Amino acid sequence: MPDSTQTLLLTCLLGLPFVGAIGLGVLKNRVPESVSGFLAVLLTAIGLFVSVVIAASVGEPLHWQTDWISFSGHTFPLSFQLDALSRLMLVVVHGVALLVQLYSIEYMRGDARIGPYFAYLQLFVGAMLGIVLAGNLLILYGFWELVGLASYLLIGFWYHRPSASRAATKAFLMNRIGDAAFLLGILLTYIQTGSVDFGTQPLTTAAGLCLFMGCVAKSAQFPLLTWLPDAMEGPTPVSALLHAATMVAAGIVLLARIHPMLSSDALTVVAAIGTATALWGGFSALFQLDIKRVLAFSTVSQLGLMVAAMGTGNVSGALFHLLTHACFKAGLFLAAGSIIHAVHTQDMRAMGGLRKALPYTFAAYVICAAALAGVPLLSGFLSKEVVLGGAVVWAAQRGGLAMLVPVGLLISSGLTAVYMARQLRLVFWGEPTDAEMIPHEPGWLMRGPVLLLAILSVGVWFSINPLSAHHSPFFAQMHLPVLPEGPVWLAPLSIALVLVGGWLGFRLREPATDSKLALASFHYGYLDQLYQRLFVNPTRALANFLHRADQRAVDGLVNGFGIGTVLLAHIAAFIDRIGVDGVVNGAGKLAVGVGQLTRSVQGGRVQTYIATAVAVVLFLLWWIL
Structure with a gap:
Protein backbone atom coordinates (compact mmCIF):
# COMPACT_ATOMS: atom_id res chain seq x y z
CA MET A 1 0.00 0.00 0.00
CA GLY A 156 -18.73 9.07 36.73
CA PHE A 157 -21.38 8.70 34.02
CA TRP A 158 -24.06 7.98 36.63
CA TYR A 159 -22.99 11.10 38.53
CA HIS A 160 -26.22 11.18 40.54
CA ARG A 161 -24.79 8.24 42.48
CA PRO A 162 -22.39 9.57 45.15
CA SER A 163 -20.24 6.43 44.86
CA ALA A 164 -19.78 6.95 41.11
CA SER A 165 -18.90 10.60 41.58
CA ARG A 166 -16.34 9.74 44.26
CA ALA A 167 -14.86 6.95 42.12
CA ALA A 168 -14.42 9.27 39.13
CA THR A 169 -12.75 11.90 41.29
CA LYS A 170 -10.48 9.32 42.90
CA ALA A 171 -9.42 7.92 39.53
CA PHE A 172 -8.76 11.41 38.19
CA LEU A 173 -6.67 12.50 41.19
CA MET A 174 -4.61 9.31 41.48
CA ASN A 175 -3.86 9.40 37.76
CA ARG A 176 -2.72 13.01 38.11
CA ILE A 177 0.03 11.84 40.48
CA GLY A 178 1.46 9.57 37.83
CA ASP A 179 0.86 12.11 35.07
CA ALA A 180 2.80 14.80 36.94
CA ALA A 181 5.78 12.45 37.25
CA PHE A 182 5.37 11.45 33.59
CA LEU A 183 5.54 15.10 32.52
CA LEU A 184 8.64 15.59 34.68
CA GLY A 185 10.17 12.56 32.98
CA ILE A 186 9.49 14.12 29.56
CA LEU A 187 11.24 17.33 30.65
CA LEU A 188 14.23 15.36 31.99
CA THR A 189 14.37 13.42 28.72
CA TYR A 190 14.47 16.67 26.75
CA ILE A 191 17.18 18.09 29.02
CA GLN A 192 19.33 14.98 28.62
CA THR A 193 18.80 14.26 24.93
CA GLY A 194 17.55 17.53 23.45
CA SER A 195 14.56 15.66 22.01
CA VAL A 196 11.20 14.22 23.06
CA ASP A 197 11.36 11.39 20.50
CA PHE A 198 11.33 7.74 21.52
CA GLY A 199 15.01 6.84 21.68
CA THR A 200 17.23 3.81 21.99
CA GLN A 201 19.82 5.17 24.41
CA PRO A 202 19.18 4.59 28.15
CA LEU A 203 18.27 7.65 30.18
CA THR A 204 19.33 8.22 33.76
CA THR A 205 17.48 6.02 36.21
CA ALA A 206 15.59 9.01 37.65
CA ALA A 207 14.28 10.10 34.24
CA GLY A 208 13.30 6.55 33.30
CA LEU A 209 11.41 6.00 36.57
CA CYS A 210 9.55 9.30 36.14
CA LEU A 211 8.37 8.11 32.73
CA PHE A 212 7.43 4.77 34.29
CA MET A 213 5.27 6.54 36.88
CA GLY A 214 2.83 7.34 34.10
CA CYS A 215 2.38 3.60 33.64
CA VAL A 216 2.11 3.05 37.41
CA ALA A 217 -0.95 5.29 37.63
CA LYS A 218 -2.68 4.51 34.34
CA SER A 219 -2.13 0.73 34.59
CA ALA A 220 -2.96 0.62 38.33
CA GLN A 221 0.40 -0.59 39.60
CA PHE A 222 1.44 -0.69 43.23
CA PRO A 223 0.98 1.60 45.09
CA LEU A 224 -1.40 3.59 42.82
CA LEU A 225 -3.84 0.73 42.26
CA THR A 226 -6.79 1.49 44.52
CA TRP A 227 -8.63 3.65 41.97
CA LEU A 228 -9.30 0.71 39.63
CA PRO A 229 -11.72 -1.34 41.81
CA ASP A 230 -13.65 1.81 42.72
CA ALA A 231 -13.94 2.61 39.00
CA MET A 232 -16.32 -0.34 38.71
CA GLU A 233 -19.06 2.13 39.69
CA GLY A 234 -19.30 3.04 35.99
CA PRO A 235 -21.48 1.07 33.55
CA THR A 236 -20.22 -2.49 33.05
CA PRO A 237 -19.45 -2.02 29.31
CA VAL A 238 -17.20 0.86 30.37
CA SER A 239 -15.39 -1.49 32.72
CA ALA A 240 -14.83 -3.91 29.85
CA LEU A 241 -13.47 -1.21 27.54
CA LEU A 242 -11.47 0.99 29.89
CA HIS A 243 -10.34 -1.32 32.63
CA ALA A 244 -9.84 -4.62 30.86
CA ALA A 245 -8.61 -4.13 27.33
CA THR A 246 -7.61 -0.59 26.42
CA MET A 247 -7.16 2.24 28.94
CA VAL A 248 -5.15 0.25 31.47
CA ALA A 249 -3.19 -1.20 28.55
CA ALA A 250 -2.00 2.32 27.71
CA GLY A 251 0.67 1.97 30.38
CA ILE A 252 1.96 -1.21 28.75
CA VAL A 253 2.07 0.55 25.37
CA LEU A 254 4.06 3.36 27.01
CA LEU A 255 6.50 0.85 28.51
CA ALA A 256 6.95 -0.81 25.11
CA ARG A 257 7.77 2.59 23.59
CA ILE A 258 10.27 3.67 26.24
CA HIS A 259 11.74 0.23 27.04
CA PRO A 260 15.04 0.89 25.18
CA MET A 261 15.35 4.16 27.13
CA LEU A 262 15.20 2.52 30.58
CA SER A 263 18.42 1.78 32.40
CA SER A 264 19.18 -1.59 33.95
CA ASP A 265 18.39 -0.27 37.44
CA ALA A 266 15.12 1.22 36.24
CA LEU A 267 14.10 -2.10 34.65
CA THR A 268 14.85 -3.88 37.93
CA VAL A 269 12.48 -1.49 39.71
CA VAL A 270 9.87 -2.10 36.99
CA ALA A 271 10.14 -5.88 37.50
CA ALA A 272 9.81 -5.49 41.27
CA ILE A 273 6.77 -3.18 41.02
CA GLY A 274 5.08 -5.53 38.54
CA THR A 275 5.63 -8.55 40.76
CA ALA A 276 4.34 -6.74 43.86
CA THR A 277 1.27 -5.63 41.92
CA ALA A 278 0.56 -9.14 40.63
CA LEU A 279 0.65 -10.52 44.18
CA TRP A 280 -1.29 -7.63 45.74
CA GLY A 281 -4.01 -7.76 43.11
CA GLY A 282 -4.32 -11.54 43.40
CA PHE A 283 -4.59 -11.45 47.18
CA SER A 284 -7.11 -8.59 47.08
CA ALA A 285 -9.36 -10.52 44.69
CA LEU A 286 -9.59 -13.59 46.95
CA PHE A 287 -12.49 -12.55 49.20
CA GLN A 288 -14.25 -9.77 47.32
CA LEU A 289 -18.05 -9.99 47.28
CA ASP A 290 -18.78 -7.80 44.24
CA ILE A 291 -18.53 -9.74 40.97
CA LYS A 292 -16.94 -6.79 39.16
CA ARG A 293 -14.40 -6.08 41.89
CA VAL A 294 -13.04 -9.62 41.60
CA LEU A 295 -12.48 -8.99 37.90
CA ALA A 296 -11.03 -5.55 38.62
CA PHE A 297 -8.38 -6.96 40.93
CA SER A 298 -7.65 -9.75 38.47
CA THR A 299 -6.97 -6.97 35.93
CA VAL A 300 -4.58 -5.36 38.41
CA SER A 301 -2.81 -8.70 38.87
CA GLN A 302 -2.53 -9.39 35.13
CA LEU A 303 -1.23 -5.90 34.46
CA GLY A 304 1.40 -6.56 37.11
CA LEU A 305 2.33 -9.67 35.16
CA MET A 306 2.80 -7.60 31.99
CA VAL A 307 4.81 -4.92 33.77
CA ALA A 308 7.04 -7.55 35.37
CA ALA A 309 7.61 -9.04 31.91
CA MET A 310 8.71 -5.62 30.65
CA GLY A 311 11.08 -5.33 33.60
CA THR A 312 12.67 -8.68 32.80
CA GLY A 313 13.25 -7.60 29.20
CA ASN A 314 10.43 -9.74 27.87
CA VAL A 315 8.68 -7.12 25.71
CA SER A 316 7.29 -9.74 23.35
CA GLY A 317 5.78 -11.74 26.23
CA ALA A 318 4.17 -8.65 27.77
CA LEU A 319 2.56 -7.61 24.48
CA PHE A 320 1.42 -11.17 23.78
CA HIS A 321 -0.28 -11.32 27.18
CA LEU A 322 -1.79 -7.89 26.53
CA LEU A 323 -3.42 -9.26 23.37
CA THR A 324 -4.82 -12.43 24.95
CA HIS A 325 -5.88 -10.58 28.09
CA ALA A 326 -7.90 -8.12 26.00
CA CYS A 327 -10.05 -10.97 24.72
CA PHE A 328 -10.77 -13.03 27.80
CA LYS A 329 -11.00 -10.12 30.27
CA ALA A 330 -13.36 -8.12 28.06
CA GLY A 331 -15.40 -11.31 27.73
CA LEU A 332 -15.51 -11.73 31.51
CA PHE A 333 -16.65 -8.16 32.13
CA LEU A 334 -19.35 -8.32 29.48
CA ALA A 335 -20.52 -11.69 30.80
CA ALA A 336 -20.60 -10.18 34.30
CA GLY A 337 -22.75 -7.40 32.87
CA SER A 338 -25.17 -10.02 31.51
CA ILE A 339 -25.39 -11.59 34.96
CA ILE A 340 -25.98 -8.22 36.64
CA HIS A 341 -28.58 -7.41 33.98
CA ALA A 342 -30.35 -10.69 34.80
CA VAL A 343 -30.27 -10.63 38.61
CA HIS A 344 -30.05 -6.85 39.29
CA THR A 345 -27.26 -7.15 41.84
CA GLN A 346 -23.48 -7.29 41.87
CA ASP A 347 -23.25 -9.13 45.20
CA MET A 348 -22.17 -12.72 44.50
CA ARG A 349 -23.77 -13.88 47.76
CA ALA A 350 -27.19 -13.10 46.22
CA MET A 351 -26.46 -15.23 43.17
CA GLY A 352 -26.01 -18.98 42.81
CA GLY A 353 -27.27 -21.71 40.52
CA LEU A 354 -27.15 -19.47 37.43
CA ARG A 355 -25.53 -22.08 35.16
CA LYS A 356 -28.98 -23.46 34.34
CA ALA A 357 -30.74 -20.14 33.90
CA LEU A 358 -27.91 -18.54 31.87
CA PRO A 359 -26.32 -21.39 29.91
CA TYR A 360 -24.69 -19.25 27.19
CA THR A 361 -23.29 -16.79 29.70
CA PHE A 362 -22.11 -19.68 31.87
CA ALA A 363 -20.25 -21.35 28.99
CA ALA A 364 -18.57 -18.08 27.96
CA TYR A 365 -17.68 -17.26 31.55
CA VAL A 366 -16.08 -20.64 32.16
CA ILE A 367 -13.95 -20.41 28.99
CA CYS A 368 -12.78 -16.85 29.72
CA ALA A 369 -12.15 -17.60 33.41
CA ALA A 370 -10.14 -20.70 32.47
CA ALA A 371 -8.11 -18.63 30.01
CA LEU A 372 -7.45 -16.08 32.75
CA ALA A 373 -6.35 -18.82 35.15
CA GLY A 374 -3.99 -20.30 32.55
CA VAL A 375 -5.71 -23.58 31.69
CA PRO A 376 -3.96 -25.42 28.80
CA LEU A 377 -5.35 -25.07 25.24
CA LEU A 378 -6.56 -21.55 26.01
CA SER A 379 -4.88 -18.26 25.15
CA GLY A 380 -4.03 -17.28 28.72
CA PHE A 381 -1.98 -20.44 29.15
CA LEU A 382 0.15 -19.56 26.10
CA SER A 383 0.87 -15.97 27.07
CA LYS A 384 1.47 -16.75 30.75
CA GLU A 385 4.01 -19.42 29.85
CA VAL A 386 5.92 -16.90 27.73
CA VAL A 387 5.90 -14.37 30.58
CA LEU A 388 6.85 -16.90 33.27
CA GLY A 389 9.52 -18.51 31.08
CA GLY A 390 11.11 -15.13 30.41
CA ALA A 391 11.07 -14.28 34.12
CA VAL A 392 12.76 -17.59 35.04
CA VAL A 393 15.48 -17.14 32.39
CA TRP A 394 16.05 -13.53 33.53
CA ALA A 395 16.29 -14.51 37.21
CA ALA A 396 18.60 -17.44 36.48
CA GLN A 397 21.07 -15.09 34.80
CA ARG A 398 21.13 -12.78 37.84
CA GLY A 399 20.56 -15.13 40.75
CA GLY A 400 20.00 -14.03 44.32
CA LEU A 401 16.96 -11.90 45.02
CA ALA A 402 16.05 -11.88 41.31
CA MET A 403 14.45 -15.30 41.84
CA LEU A 404 11.71 -13.57 43.86
CA VAL A 405 10.24 -12.27 40.60
CA PRO A 406 9.36 -15.63 38.96
CA VAL A 407 8.36 -17.07 42.36
CA GLY A 408 6.01 -14.16 42.97
CA LEU A 409 4.53 -14.44 39.48
CA LEU A 410 3.93 -18.18 39.94
CA ILE A 411 2.18 -17.56 43.25
CA SER A 412 -0.02 -14.89 41.65
CA SER A 413 -0.88 -17.36 38.89
CA GLY A 414 -2.04 -19.85 41.53
CA LEU A 415 -4.08 -17.17 43.29
CA THR A 416 -5.83 -16.42 39.98
CA ALA A 417 -7.13 -19.97 39.84
CA VAL A 418 -8.32 -19.75 43.47
CA TYR A 419 -10.39 -16.59 43.18
CA MET A 420 -11.82 -17.42 39.75
CA ALA A 421 -12.92 -20.89 40.92
CA ARG A 422 -14.47 -19.30 44.02
CA GLN A 423 -16.32 -16.81 41.82
CA LEU A 424 -17.64 -19.55 39.54
CA ARG A 425 -18.84 -21.48 42.59
CA LEU A 426 -20.64 -18.51 44.12
CA VAL A 427 -22.27 -17.35 40.89
CA PHE A 428 -23.10 -20.52 38.98
CA TRP A 429 -23.23 -23.35 41.53
CA GLY A 430 -25.37 -23.80 44.62
CA GLU A 431 -28.85 -22.39 44.92
CA PRO A 432 -30.03 -18.78 44.52
CA THR A 433 -30.68 -16.98 47.81
CA ASP A 434 -33.66 -15.12 46.34
CA ALA A 435 -36.37 -17.62 45.44
CA GLU A 436 -38.38 -14.95 43.60
CA MET A 437 -35.51 -14.13 41.26
CA ILE A 438 -36.16 -15.35 37.70
CA PRO A 439 -32.97 -14.65 35.69
CA HIS A 440 -32.91 -15.00 31.92
CA GLU A 441 -30.38 -14.68 29.11
CA PRO A 442 -30.07 -11.24 27.52
CA GLY A 443 -30.71 -10.58 23.85
CA TRP A 444 -28.21 -11.33 21.12
CA LEU A 445 -26.79 -7.83 21.07
CA MET A 446 -25.39 -8.63 24.52
CA ARG A 447 -24.97 -12.37 24.12
CA GLY A 448 -23.16 -12.24 20.76
CA PRO A 449 -20.11 -10.17 21.83
CA VAL A 450 -19.64 -12.32 24.94
CA LEU A 451 -19.66 -15.57 22.95
CA LEU A 452 -17.33 -14.14 20.30
CA LEU A 453 -14.80 -13.05 22.94
CA ALA A 454 -15.00 -16.50 24.53
CA ILE A 455 -14.25 -18.11 21.15
CA LEU A 456 -11.30 -15.73 20.69
CA SER A 457 -9.94 -16.89 24.05
CA VAL A 458 -9.15 -20.34 22.64
CA GLY A 459 -5.42 -20.88 22.14
CA VAL A 460 -5.55 -22.12 18.56
CA TRP A 461 -6.10 -18.58 17.25
CA PHE A 462 -2.77 -17.49 18.69
CA SER A 463 -0.52 -20.48 18.04
CA ILE A 464 -0.57 -23.50 15.77
CA ASN A 465 0.56 -25.52 18.76
CA PRO A 466 -1.96 -24.66 21.52
CA LEU A 467 0.50 -25.93 24.16
CA SER A 468 3.38 -23.65 23.15
CA ALA A 469 3.47 -20.01 22.09
CA HIS A 470 6.89 -20.31 20.49
CA HIS A 471 5.23 -21.28 17.22
CA SER A 472 2.89 -18.29 17.26
CA PRO A 473 2.96 -16.00 14.19
CA PHE A 474 2.42 -13.09 16.60
CA PHE A 475 6.12 -12.57 17.26
CA ALA A 476 7.10 -12.54 13.60
CA GLN A 477 4.36 -10.05 12.77
CA MET A 478 5.43 -7.83 15.67
CA HIS A 479 9.10 -8.13 14.64
CA LEU A 480 9.89 -9.27 18.17
CA PRO A 481 12.17 -12.13 19.18
CA VAL A 482 10.74 -15.15 20.99
CA LEU A 483 12.64 -15.60 24.21
CA PRO A 484 14.24 -18.98 24.98
CA GLU A 485 11.82 -21.47 26.47
CA GLY A 486 11.80 -21.80 30.21
CA PRO A 487 12.88 -24.95 32.05
CA VAL A 488 10.96 -28.16 31.38
CA TRP A 489 9.48 -28.14 34.88
CA LEU A 490 7.81 -24.74 34.43
CA ALA A 491 4.73 -25.79 32.44
CA PRO A 492 3.90 -28.81 34.70
CA LEU A 493 4.35 -26.63 37.79
CA SER A 494 2.12 -23.92 36.32
CA ILE A 495 -0.59 -26.45 35.44
CA ALA A 496 -0.35 -28.01 38.92
CA LEU A 497 -0.82 -24.58 40.52
CA VAL A 498 -3.91 -23.99 38.39
CA LEU A 499 -5.39 -27.37 39.36
CA VAL A 500 -4.65 -26.96 43.06
CA GLY A 501 -5.90 -23.37 43.04
CA GLY A 502 -9.09 -24.35 41.24
CA TRP A 503 -9.71 -27.16 43.73
CA LEU A 504 -9.16 -24.82 46.67
CA GLY A 505 -11.47 -22.19 45.18
CA PHE A 506 -14.27 -24.73 44.85
CA ARG A 507 -13.76 -26.52 48.15
CA LEU A 508 -12.86 -23.84 50.67
CA ARG A 509 -15.66 -22.50 52.82
CA GLU A 510 -16.31 -18.78 52.95
CA PRO A 511 -14.44 -17.28 55.92
CA ALA A 512 -16.19 -15.57 58.79
CA THR A 513 -16.99 -11.92 58.25
CA ASP A 514 -14.55 -10.94 61.02
CA SER A 515 -11.70 -13.02 59.62
CA LYS A 516 -8.54 -10.90 59.55
CA LEU A 517 -7.37 -12.53 56.33
CA ALA A 518 -10.70 -11.98 54.59
CA LEU A 519 -10.93 -8.39 55.82
CA ALA A 520 -7.37 -7.66 54.65
CA SER A 521 -8.26 -9.03 51.21
CA PHE A 522 -11.61 -7.24 51.09
CA HIS A 523 -9.95 -3.90 51.92
CA TYR A 524 -7.09 -4.68 49.47
CA GLY A 525 -4.40 -4.71 52.07
CA TYR A 526 -5.76 -1.57 53.77
CA LEU A 527 -3.99 0.61 51.22
CA ASP A 528 -6.76 3.19 51.19
CA GLN A 529 -6.77 3.28 54.98
CA LEU A 530 -3.00 3.79 54.90
CA TYR A 531 -3.38 6.65 52.43
CA GLN A 532 -6.11 8.07 54.63
CA ARG A 533 -3.74 8.22 57.60
CA LEU A 534 -0.56 9.23 55.78
CA PHE A 535 -1.94 11.73 53.27
CA VAL A 536 -5.66 12.49 53.50
CA ASN A 537 -5.97 13.08 57.25
CA PRO A 538 -2.77 15.20 57.53
CA THR A 539 -3.85 17.19 54.47
CA ARG A 540 -7.27 17.80 55.97
CA ALA A 541 -5.69 18.72 59.33
CA LEU A 542 -3.37 21.16 57.58
CA ALA A 543 -6.29 22.58 55.61
CA ASN A 544 -8.32 23.03 58.81
CA PHE A 545 -5.33 24.66 60.53
CA LEU A 546 -4.80 27.03 57.64
CA HIS A 547 -8.54 27.77 57.58
CA ARG A 548 -8.51 28.65 61.27
CA ALA A 549 -5.31 30.65 60.84
CA ASP A 550 -6.91 32.46 57.95
CA GLN A 551 -10.02 33.21 59.97
CA ARG A 552 -8.24 34.21 63.20
CA ALA A 553 -4.94 35.69 62.04
CA VAL A 554 -5.24 36.84 58.45
CA ASP A 555 -8.95 37.70 58.58
CA GLY A 556 -8.46 39.16 62.11
CA LEU A 557 -5.62 41.36 60.87
CA VAL A 558 -7.60 42.45 57.82
CA ASN A 559 -10.75 43.04 59.83
CA GLY A 560 -8.81 44.89 62.55
CA PHE A 561 -7.15 47.05 59.94
CA GLY A 562 -10.55 47.74 58.46
CA ILE A 563 -12.09 48.61 61.83
CA GLY A 564 -9.12 50.87 62.67
CA THR A 565 -9.43 52.58 59.32
CA VAL A 566 -13.15 53.17 59.87
CA LEU A 567 -12.49 54.52 63.40
CA LEU A 568 -9.74 56.80 62.11
CA ALA A 569 -12.10 58.01 59.41
CA HIS A 570 -14.75 58.86 62.03
CA ILE A 571 -12.16 60.76 64.12
CA ALA A 572 -10.96 62.65 61.07
CA ALA A 573 -14.57 63.42 60.18
CA PHE A 574 -15.19 64.70 63.72
CA ILE A 575 -12.09 66.91 63.63
CA ASP A 576 -13.03 68.14 60.20
CA ARG A 577 -16.59 68.85 61.29
CA ILE A 578 -15.75 70.49 64.69
CA GLY A 579 -12.32 71.93 64.01
CA VAL A 580 -11.88 72.85 60.39
CA ASP A 581 -15.54 73.32 59.56
CA GLY A 582 -16.07 75.02 62.97
CA VAL A 583 -13.34 77.63 62.33
CA VAL A 584 -14.53 78.27 58.82
CA ASN A 585 -18.17 78.44 59.82
CA GLY A 586 -17.28 80.60 62.88
CA ALA A 587 -15.32 83.03 60.73
CA GLY A 588 -18.25 83.17 58.38
CA LYS A 589 -20.69 83.79 61.17
CA LEU A 590 -18.38 86.47 62.65
CA ALA A 591 -18.16 88.19 59.30
CA VAL A 592 -21.92 88.01 58.98
CA GLY A 593 -22.33 89.42 62.49
CA VAL A 594 -19.86 92.23 61.87
CA GLY A 595 -21.55 92.96 58.59
CA GLN A 596 -24.94 93.05 60.20
CA LEU A 597 -23.58 95.31 62.97
CA THR A 598 -21.96 97.60 60.44
CA ARG A 599 -25.11 97.64 58.38
CA SER A 600 -27.11 98.60 61.44
CA VAL A 601 -24.69 101.48 62.12
CA GLN A 602 -25.04 102.69 58.53
CA GLY A 603 -28.80 102.99 58.82
CA GLY A 604 -29.00 106.76 57.83
CA ARG A 605 -30.18 107.98 61.27
CA VAL A 606 -28.28 110.99 62.77
CA GLN A 607 -28.96 109.77 66.29
CA THR A 608 -27.17 106.48 65.55
CA TYR A 609 -24.14 108.22 64.07
CA ILE A 610 -23.84 110.58 67.12
CA ALA A 611 -24.22 107.64 69.56
CA THR A 612 -21.61 105.62 67.69
CA ALA A 613 -19.14 108.52 67.63
CA VAL A 614 -19.62 109.11 71.36
CA ALA A 615 -19.09 105.33 72.04
CA VAL A 616 -15.90 105.31 70.00
CA VAL A 617 -14.54 108.44 71.72
CA LEU A 618 -15.31 106.96 75.15
CA PHE A 619 -13.57 103.68 74.21
CA LEU A 620 -10.47 105.52 72.99
CA LEU A 621 -10.31 107.60 76.14
CA TRP A 622 -10.60 104.44 78.26
CA TRP A 623 -7.90 102.71 76.26
CA ILE A 624 -5.51 105.72 76.47
CA LEU A 625 -6.09 106.49 80.12
Missing part, protein backbone atom coordinates in the same frame (compact mmCIF):
# COMPACT_ATOMS: atom_id res chain seq x y z
CA PRO A 2 1.48 3.42 -0.94
CA ASP A 3 2.53 5.68 1.93
CA SER A 4 0.14 8.41 0.77
CA THR A 5 -2.78 5.99 0.95
CA GLN A 6 -1.82 4.89 4.46
CA THR A 7 -1.48 8.52 5.50
CA LEU A 8 -4.98 9.28 4.25
CA LEU A 9 -6.41 6.19 5.95
CA LEU A 10 -4.74 7.01 9.26
CA THR A 11 -5.95 10.62 9.11
CA CYS A 12 -9.51 9.38 8.67
CA LEU A 13 -8.95 6.73 11.32
CA LEU A 14 -7.85 9.26 13.92
CA GLY A 15 -10.48 11.81 12.97
CA LEU A 16 -13.57 9.57 12.84
CA PRO A 17 -14.03 9.02 16.60
CA PHE A 18 -13.55 12.71 17.37
CA VAL A 19 -16.12 13.64 14.74
CA GLY A 20 -18.43 11.06 16.33
CA ALA A 21 -17.79 12.42 19.82
CA ILE A 22 -18.55 16.00 18.76
CA GLY A 23 -21.60 15.00 16.69
CA LEU A 24 -23.15 12.78 19.36
CA GLY A 25 -22.30 15.33 22.03
CA VAL A 26 -24.06 18.11 20.12
CA LEU A 27 -27.07 15.95 19.29
CA LYS A 28 -27.25 14.61 22.86
CA ASN A 29 -30.73 13.17 23.27
CA ARG A 30 -32.26 14.83 20.21
CA VAL A 31 -32.10 11.54 18.31
CA PRO A 32 -33.50 8.14 19.36
CA GLU A 33 -31.14 6.06 21.49
CA SER A 34 -30.95 3.35 18.82
CA VAL A 35 -29.70 5.93 16.32
CA SER A 36 -26.95 7.12 18.70
CA GLY A 37 -25.80 3.56 19.22
CA PHE A 38 -25.99 2.77 15.51
CA LEU A 39 -23.88 5.83 14.58
CA ALA A 40 -21.23 4.96 17.18
CA VAL A 41 -21.12 1.32 16.04
CA LEU A 42 -20.92 2.36 12.37
CA LEU A 43 -17.98 4.71 12.98
CA THR A 44 -16.10 2.11 15.01
CA ALA A 45 -16.83 -0.62 12.44
CA ILE A 46 -15.35 1.59 9.71
CA GLY A 47 -12.33 2.15 11.95
CA LEU A 48 -11.95 -1.59 12.53
CA PHE A 49 -12.12 -2.31 8.80
CA VAL A 50 -9.45 0.31 8.06
CA SER A 51 -7.30 -1.02 10.93
CA VAL A 52 -7.46 -4.56 9.58
CA VAL A 53 -6.52 -3.30 6.09
CA ILE A 54 -3.56 -1.38 7.51
CA ALA A 55 -2.48 -4.31 9.71
CA ALA A 56 -2.63 -6.67 6.73
CA SER A 57 -0.40 -4.38 4.63
CA VAL A 58 2.76 -5.26 6.55
CA GLY A 59 5.58 -2.95 5.59
CA GLU A 60 8.32 -0.73 6.91
CA PRO A 61 7.44 1.56 9.84
CA LEU A 62 6.13 4.93 8.69
CA HIS A 63 6.74 8.26 10.40
CA TRP A 64 5.02 11.63 9.88
CA GLN A 65 6.43 14.77 11.45
CA THR A 66 6.03 18.53 11.15
CA ASP A 67 7.02 21.47 13.32
CA TRP A 68 4.35 22.23 15.90
CA ILE A 69 5.59 24.58 18.64
CA SER A 70 8.66 26.79 18.49
CA PHE A 71 9.88 29.23 21.13
CA SER A 72 13.24 30.46 22.42
CA GLY A 73 15.06 28.38 19.86
CA HIS A 74 13.31 25.15 20.88
CA THR A 75 11.10 23.36 18.38
CA PHE A 76 8.69 20.56 19.28
CA PRO A 77 7.29 18.45 16.42
CA LEU A 78 3.82 17.10 15.79
CA SER A 79 4.73 13.47 15.16
CA PHE A 80 2.87 10.21 14.44
CA GLN A 81 4.13 6.77 13.54
CA LEU A 82 2.83 3.46 12.26
CA ASP A 83 4.75 0.34 13.22
CA ALA A 84 4.00 -3.22 14.29
CA LEU A 85 2.84 -2.16 17.77
CA SER A 86 0.53 0.50 16.28
CA ARG A 87 -1.00 -2.02 13.87
CA LEU A 88 -1.69 -4.47 16.68
CA MET A 89 -3.24 -1.91 19.01
CA LEU A 90 -5.38 -0.35 16.25
CA VAL A 91 -7.12 -3.68 15.79
CA VAL A 92 -7.39 -4.37 19.53
CA VAL A 93 -8.83 -0.94 20.40
CA HIS A 94 -11.33 -0.93 17.54
CA GLY A 95 -12.28 -4.58 17.98
CA VAL A 96 -13.03 -4.36 21.70
CA ALA A 97 -14.70 -0.95 21.31
CA LEU A 98 -16.99 -2.26 18.58
CA LEU A 99 -18.14 -5.22 20.68
CA VAL A 100 -18.60 -3.01 23.75
CA GLN A 101 -20.73 -0.52 21.81
CA LEU A 102 -22.87 -3.27 20.30
CA TYR A 103 -23.35 -4.66 23.80
CA SER A 104 -24.16 -1.18 25.14
CA ILE A 105 -27.08 -0.67 22.76
CA GLU A 106 -29.09 -3.23 24.73
CA TYR A 107 -27.40 -2.85 28.12
CA MET A 108 -27.94 0.93 28.29
CA ARG A 109 -31.41 0.89 26.71
CA GLY A 110 -33.72 3.32 28.46
CA ASP A 111 -30.95 5.43 29.99
CA ALA A 112 -31.81 9.13 29.89
CA ARG A 113 -28.31 10.15 28.72
CA ILE A 114 -27.59 7.61 26.02
CA GLY A 115 -26.28 10.25 23.57
CA PRO A 116 -23.54 11.55 25.88
CA TYR A 117 -22.64 7.95 26.79
CA PHE A 118 -21.76 7.04 23.21
CA ALA A 119 -20.09 10.44 22.73
CA TYR A 120 -17.79 9.73 25.68
CA LEU A 121 -17.00 6.28 24.28
CA GLN A 122 -16.04 7.83 20.93
CA LEU A 123 -13.86 10.40 22.70
CA PHE A 124 -12.11 7.62 24.55
CA VAL A 125 -11.51 5.61 21.38
CA GLY A 126 -10.03 8.66 19.65
CA ALA A 127 -7.73 9.39 22.60
CA MET A 128 -6.52 5.77 22.71
CA LEU A 129 -5.80 5.84 18.97
CA GLY A 130 -3.74 8.98 19.56
CA ILE A 131 -1.65 7.17 22.19
CA VAL A 132 -1.14 4.23 19.85
CA LEU A 133 -0.08 6.40 16.90
CA ALA A 134 1.90 9.06 18.81
CA GLY A 135 5.40 9.54 17.40
CA ASN A 136 7.00 11.17 20.43
CA LEU A 137 6.54 11.57 24.16
CA LEU A 138 4.93 15.01 23.99
CA ILE A 139 2.16 13.98 21.58
CA LEU A 140 1.62 10.79 23.57
CA TYR A 141 1.25 12.87 26.73
CA GLY A 142 -1.42 15.06 25.14
CA PHE A 143 -3.58 12.08 24.21
CA TRP A 144 -2.69 10.49 27.57
CA GLU A 145 -4.42 13.35 29.36
CA LEU A 146 -7.38 13.13 26.97
CA VAL A 147 -7.79 9.45 27.91
CA GLY A 148 -7.84 10.53 31.56
CA LEU A 149 -10.62 13.01 30.82
CA ALA A 150 -12.69 10.44 28.90
CA SER A 151 -12.27 7.86 31.67
CA TYR A 152 -13.38 10.44 34.26
CA LEU A 153 -16.54 11.13 32.28
CA LEU A 154 -17.31 7.43 31.80
CA ILE A 155 -16.55 6.28 35.35
